[in-house]
Amino acid sequence: RKPTKGRRLDKILMSKNLFAAQIRVTHILDEHYTTKFNMKNPPDHGAVRLEISNKKADVGPGSFKLDPFLIKSGALDNSIKQVIYEANIFNSGNEELIEIYHERNRKVAPLLDALAALQKKKIENPEEYFKLSDAEARIVAFMEKENEVLPTIEKLNEMNKGKSEKVLTEIQSGICTQVKQVQTELKKKARSELDDLLSDIDKLNKLNQETLSNPEKEHI
Numbered sequence: 732r733k734p735t736k737g738r739r740l741d742k743i744l745m746s747k748n749l750f751a752a753q754i755r756v757t758h759i760l761d762e763h764y765t766t767k768f769n770m771k772n773p774p775d776h777g778a779v780r781l782e783i784s785n786k787k788a789d790v791g792p793g794s795f796k797l798d799p800f801l802i803k804s805g806a807l808d809n810s811i812k813q814v815i816y817e818a819n820i821f822n823s824g825n826e827e828l829i830e831i832y833h834e835r836n837r838k839v840a841p842l843l844d845a846l847a848a849l850q851k852k853k854i855e856n857p858e859e860y861f862k863l864s865d866a867e868a869r870i871v872a873f874m875e876k877e878n879e880v881l882p883t884i885e886k887l888n889e890m891n892k893g894k895s896e897k898v899l900t901e902i903q904s905g906i907c908t909q910v911k912q913v914q915t916e917l918k919k920k921a922r923s924e925l926d927d928l929l930s931d932i933d934k935l936n937k938l939n940q941e942t943l944s945n946p947e948k949e950h951i
Contacts, residue, residue: 819887
């Protein structure tokens, strides 16, 4: 309307995780001010409005909804599989099978820690990260051999088909616990990364003030 005042384009920055929610973006035009607020001279600025629905999903008794981010990221994949398997194992009523599972865990648990330590060492070398070292291959082969003594989930489902409600209740309880643990770990990690980022930005600002010339500062 007044070209001499220039043009501006409003933007809204948001986390990609918010796309899991229901959102609506609208542009506020002049007619919004003239018709709704009866303004004769509306402001020379068309705003952008972002609406995010905070309505919770309707769920029935005993139902729950997992965090969409955790599902998308795969952070819960292994935990969910373990919860489902253990709920079936411990409700099978087969004491011999439960003891076999405990014995397998006593052998495998230390190896999982060792495997995680080996993978952590390879973080600094991205080219080697996805290659299985000899030590990792031996650990994986041993764990696969130990897993052979356990029944498949299909066999456990057949054993527990008469008590499915009890198994499902235990699965739900176990997954909710895992979700809280993973969310806490992710928040701590994100907070630490943010602190490091702010520290780096502060160092850059100080360097900018101390060493760069005015043209370089304006460019930055």
